[in-house]
Amino acid sequence: MKFRNTRQHRVAQVSATALSLVAATALLAGCASSDPTASSDPSSGSASKKTSLTVAIGSDVVSLDPQLQGDLTSMSVADNIFDTLTVRGADNELHPGIATKWKQKDPLTWEFTIRKGVEFQNGEKLDAEAVAFSINRLLDPATKSPIVELVNVKSAVAVNPTTVDFQMKATDPVIPAKVSLFGGVIVPPKLITEEGAEAFAKHPVGSGPYSFVSRSQAESIVLKANPHYWGAKPAVKNLTFKIMPNPASALAALQSGEADIVTGITKDAANQLGTSTDTTVKSTAGIRTYDLSIDTITDGPLANADVRKALNEAVDVPTLISTVMAGAAKQTPTLVPSSVYGFDASVKPFPYDVKDAKALLKKAGYAKGFSTTLSASSADSALAQAIAGQLGKIGVTAKVAVVDPQTAKSEIITLNKRRDGGLYLMANSGWTLDSVSFLQSVVKSDRRSSRWNNPEADQLIVAGETGTVPATRLKTFSTMQKLLKSEAPFVYLFNVNNTYALRSTVKWTMPVTGILNMSTATVK
């Protein structure tokens, strides 16, 4: 190209350089990323389709070190690589895991008998010392673990190679359930001591059904079946967790076959998959339980029990379930869902009765109704709007205030209890499946999320948290649920199913806790 002047020449030089730099960057980056170990999809590679499974997860794992995470997604991945002391079976009961037996020797000691002959994936022995090491590492402040359930444990001691004692600071009847996830994960002491926490997090080694192969940060985590697993060997040999934060893209990936299992399916998503024979939508019992937290402490209409009962009778829970939740939920009479230990079936839900609700309001002196705010997380805004609409029918004007999920979470535990306003839509997932975990934070008056001040309730919580006789605990929970009905310090809603979609070739049922343990999955 002939240049008429030096300025043309310079412009051309600069533009040509810039464009070629940009194009070169794109090309180089593209070539670099087609590195097979970083991003290729193993399920479509040389491994047979029958033994590979790809599961979509909505966010990346916080850490592959199971003691440095505290969320469901990270625990789901960890549950495949590591074992826990006890396991939750398909019957929702606790079964032996690494621990074959457990008993409360005395109020301040829990004794666990450790299974013989278990090895970590690197050949290291898993014995009582390993269990004690794991628990003590969790409790050590230097570990900075966000796992809080073992707060009542002082330390763990290996009494002999097959016995571990938990020495307690306070009585805790829920310990066996608490070690079925999170705090009960067993990690290899020799590896961690020799190589350090950072190396362990980069290449985790557990004793579970799957061994860690590789991780592409923010992309995928690749596992393969552990041939030396002490339990039933998994049918699926190659397991990949793919991170797909956008639900619509995850759904598209399921339809195109790039993902085999997608969780968190909404009503719209289920409709989209509709009549397709390639995919199946399943909806099974879950533990996430919704309710409206009421500010019963501030002076005003909500401090009156009759008003609160009126609110309960004004909310048509069955209709909310069939419309907003597309039928994928079950009404809870109080705060405790039916699958949980301590549920009292004799306590019935409030009836939907607008007439009686209005009468109760009139009796309390609020015949003309009143105004309040209904705060909710943005993820639940449809539900909040629906509830506000129903409350409007009895003259209660609930202004809906929606905030992002993290702000919602921190607002509910703030020490300034009035900040939430009158009503707050909240959800609780007590993965220990023990009633006390659905009650303690919101009922006991000195707990941060509590907006109720009832001495009898406080006593019942203490009994539930520290009682050691199962029959007495059940009675405690029964009394608690009856009190929750008579005082109505909350508006009771429902507990949500786990809704997920699978390729039709995949057989797997999600446990009630929502944990993505794939050791029982099969692919046709």
Next chain:
Amino acid sequence: MHAAGSFRRRATRALGGELQQFILRRVGQTILVLFCVATLTFFLVRLTGDPVQAMLPPEATLAQEQSLRQALGLDRPLFVQYLSYLSGILHLDFGQSLFFHQPAFSLIVERLPATIELGAGALVFALLVAIPAGIIAAVKRGSAADSSVVAAVLVGQSTPAFFVGIILILVFAVNLHWLPASGRGGFDHLILPAITLGLYSMAMIARLLRSSLIDVLSEDYIRTARSKGLSRWQVIRDHGLQNAALPVVTIIGLEIGSLLGGAILTEQVFSWPGVGRLTVEAITNRDFPLMQAIVLFLSVIFVVTNLIVDIAYAFLDPRVRLS
């Protein structure tokens, strides 16, 4: 016009004088801007909330919260944290991510190539479409070609990335099975995300090139060149484009900034493992060190890119150096 040899002479003279002063001035400004960004970010991220509360479940006791807060160094006085942060930056230590328990710097560096690949791909797509479109629209002004370019530009500028992205995925991945639905991989994985991200920039650049070229083509010197007997395309090539190019080059510099920002949405839609998604995670988790590191990092890229563009501009156009 001057011979090619004097180009070297002029360049040397320019570099020794006003250009050098210009560069020094701009570099000084850049450092000041980055310091302000670092300080502002430090204080602003702390308005988003409490990371310790975000990390722990609601059942956590106050004692457990205090213990974790102390372990993470978040109980120190604000000014102490600020000084520690500043001194860290000088040693290229951007702190440890509160959530991922890894150095913030390494997390960003790990994800940066993906974002750069996406940004570069988007820019290449934008330029490949915008430049011919802009030229054709300007030259054939008023014709059907011009109207269709203007219409396409309007659509490109008004359609949100997440909508375009999902439509592309549904059409090309789910229905036609021509391209993958998400993730990063070979060149085929880059096509849909690059188009999605580049659409807005493409529209901006095409529009700007079109109007800039229209202005230039109405100048006297263009008419002179035409009256000298040069063909229409020769005139555009030799006189029109280089003058029209200057404002477009500036815009490209600014667009790199918006590409980095727009990548957040595109990365979410396509599950692209870049810095955009890392940003969303950092904000959701109230991960102060990570948020600070990302903002600073992206600011550096943006500011340095614009510095280079400004210097290139000054090199090309002497009028700029003197201002």
